[in-house]
Amino acid sequence: DIVMTQSPDSLAVSLGERATINCKSSQSVLYNSKNKNYLAWYQQKPGQPPKLLIYWASTRESGVPDRFSGSGSGTEFTLTISSLQAEDVAVYYCQQYYDTPRTFGQGTKVEIK
Amino acid sequence: QVQLQESGPGLVRPSETLSLTCSVSGGPMTSFYWNWIRQSPGKGLEWIGNIYYAGSTKYSPSLRSRVTMSVDTSKNQFSLKIKSLTAADTAMYYCARGPSYGPNGYLEYWGQGILVTVSS
8 A cells, every 4th residue: 555644743823824734645646657756735624524625636626725735746745835824724635546445644723832 | 525424333243244335525526536434543544445426346365255336326325345354354434535536545534433343
């Protein structure tokens, strides 16, 4: 299985400041022939299912605010919230869909400082 | 807007079989891949497998021996069965839709989830 490791496990950021979450995969999730990274990011708020934010490592899902951005390639990826809002308090997960089984990171909890 | 809704028992006895159904509304089942994922405090998010609208399946190797998925497009539903349950199968179970381009996909739409407890 491809192991997804996120860092940090939690972070506290002041409102309006930048939040950065890292995700590392145990093997590359870049499909070379298609030049696509099979990596998604999800946001999960308490009592709710995960919500897709980013796919193909950097494509924002429709309706997702542009303060959310994804970057990286191969085995190292980053989710950035450029200006943290109160409604962004949640747990964030990365997921690879390059191989079976699909695997998720352990999650990063984002809170307000 | 595509909506998914899980249904099934909230409590199942050890060694029995869990049967869950996901009802799909607001969009077609054809051309898409339909997934099951579970979430437990101890193991986080775990992908169980997916089924194409035409019936082909892909299961997680760790669960393959105990899992069966099926689809009924006439009812806009797909289903999950897990046999030989243990306490380790206690989790929130979600159904989700993947994109249409292939089985290796991100998860665009999720149901609200159903909490399943395995206990005698």
